[in-house]
Amino acid sequence: MGITIAGLGPGSFKHMTLETWELLSGTGTLILRTAKHPCVTVLKERGVVFTSFDHLYEEAEDFASLYQQIANEVIQLARQGESIVYAVPGSPLVAEKTVELISAQARAAEVPLTIIPAMSFLEVLYTRLGVDPITGLTIIDAADLVTLPPDLVTGLIVTQVYSRQVASETKLALMDYYGDEYQVTVVRNLGLPDEKIEKIMLFELDRLPVIDHLTSVYVPPRPARSKVFSLDPIVDVMARLRSPGGCVWDIEQTHLSLRRYIVEEVYEVLEAIELADGVKLCEELGDLLLQIVFHARVAEESGGFTMQDVVDTVTEKMVRRHPHVFGEITVRDAAEVVVNWEQIKKREKPGERPRVLDGIPVGLPSLMTAYKLQAKAAKVGFDWSEIGPVWDKITEELAEVREAAAAPEAERGQKTEDELGDVLFAVVNLARFMGVDPETALNRTNNKFRRRFSHIETRLSEQGKSWESMDLAGLDELWKEAKEKEAGE
Incomplete structure (x- = not known):
């Protein structure tokens, strides 16, 4: 009782090892996973008796159940006392799910198992394409492309591209990584007289005239980035x-x-x-x-x-906080993204901010604080529906500043400060309605003033003049000159 697993090689009979040939032509029950292999014709010519699991392919609902059924039958025959030789295309340990399943069951059932080394199609591919696997290579079944890491840096070999539908699915999966016009190499019937090696653009993959069970795709590595990002x-x-x-x-x-x-x-x-x-x-x-x-x-x-x-x-x-990107939620526009963001924040920290204006840092600049206060109040409906009343409010607050400034000096100080604060708060509200960040806007103006003032200072130095020697009209001309210089840049 026992199981010996051998590989038929990548295609031609000449690629089968001598050890495997002696095993296949000897005694024991020989079962092929599939008789659809180029060297099977030679086996028949030389009188080798075998059966195959080809009849199961038409009955199986999917490959997972098919491979499991094959493994179950091989183990069952071995447990009945037979010496089983199970032969697979290529190498037993390269892209052979049935071998993986049989090995696991054999260990559990304490069935003796031997695996004979064999040549896979990969050795032929390495030679034909001049690829050295030691430089890095990823090999994956077309059905497993969903598991491909997004940061893949090695070359890629996709096996089991056995039909036009699989080729189409492979193309779509790879185009997300490499783009439509990335050049790939399609290989078919490696090692056989009608061997085909063709370079095509990725989008052309499912348009090839012939695609069958001996078709694989080689994707060269993407050019490495000059620097790997690291902190x-x-x-x-x-x-x-x-x-x-x-x-x-x-x-x-x-x-x-x-x-x-x-x-x-x-x-x-x-x-x-x-x-x-x-x-x-x-x-x-x-x-x-x-x-x-x-x-x-x-x-x-x-x-x-x-x-x-x-x-x-x-x-x-x-x-x-981006379920519309990393999850299955869809959004109509940026406004809906913001709404979702706030809802997710509340779920993440329930009860942490019970009051509407909670969560605004104490140390923020005043303009930024005013903006955030107004934005939070607006979320609960404490806001005008249009910009018109905002303009009116600014006019009202400016009038109150004028009134405070005209008051007797003893009454002027605190009241003027309060009214000026109200004006600034109203202007911040106007900025919010216009979609402008007031802190950024004022900072931009500060920098602009600094540049223009620096221009005046430079021009005075060039002319050998002092500040004291200039009147306001002369300084204003230099200010206009600075503005014109900025506009021309």
Whole structure:
């Protein structure tokens, strides 16, 4: 009693090993998984007696149940005392699900099992295409393409592309990875007289005139990116700066002492964006990232969290809050995305923010705070339905400022401050209705003023003049000159 599994090789009889031929031509019950193999003709010519499981292919509902049925029958025959030789196309250990199933059942049933080495179609493919598998190669059944990792960097061989339908499904799956016009190599009947090797665009895969059980597809690796993205360099540098013998200043910092720097870096990023300066933006984003890494390092040293925790947490949150991208929910527009986002946030943190205006950080700049207060109030209906009343409100508040400014000096101070605050709050509301972030808008104007004022200063120096020697009209001309210079850039 026992099972010996052998491989018929990739195609031609000449690729069958001598050990396998001696086994097939000897005693024992020989069963082929399928007789649809090029070397079977030679077996018949040489009088080798065999049966096959081809009759099961037409009856099976799917391949999973078919392979399981084949494995069950092979094990059953062996347990009845027969010595079974089970032969499969190619190599027993390359893309042979029945061999995997038989091996598992044989171990469980304590049935003796021997697997004979054999040549697979892969060895022929390596030679024909000049591919060295040691450089990295992924081999996958066409039915398993859904398991392909999204960051695949190796070459890819897709086996069992046995029909036009499978070729179509393979094409669609691979186009998501490589694009419609990625060049692939289709191989068929490797090692046989009618061997076919053809390079085509991926979108042409299911248009080939002949596709059968001896068809496979080779997809060359995508060009490697020049750099692999990693946070490790900056994380390692920060760890060194904070370690004994590192930088005294860095070692002394805490979350509280670092607060001002992260705010400063955010505004420098905004300035770079407004200037449309890509080089500066890259540098300022790096400075901002440094602050994040700095805080993560401080937290890690106290056992709080690590930089990896920061990355993992925000990644998981983004996936959770975008079910229309990573799940099965559909949305009509960006507004519906925002609604879903808020609902998901509430489910994530039930009861954490019971009041409407909860969740606005205390340390935000005043314009940004006003914007967020109004936006939160608007979500519960405390808002105008159109922009008209917003303009009226600004006019009303400006009139109250004029009234406060005209009051006696003793009454003017606090009242003027209050009324000016109301004007600013109303202007923030106007910005919100117009879809403009007031903090960003004012910051942009501040930077614009700085640039134009700097131009005036430079021109005065070039002319050998001082501020005191200029009247307002002359300075205004230089201001207009700065404006014209910016408009021409």
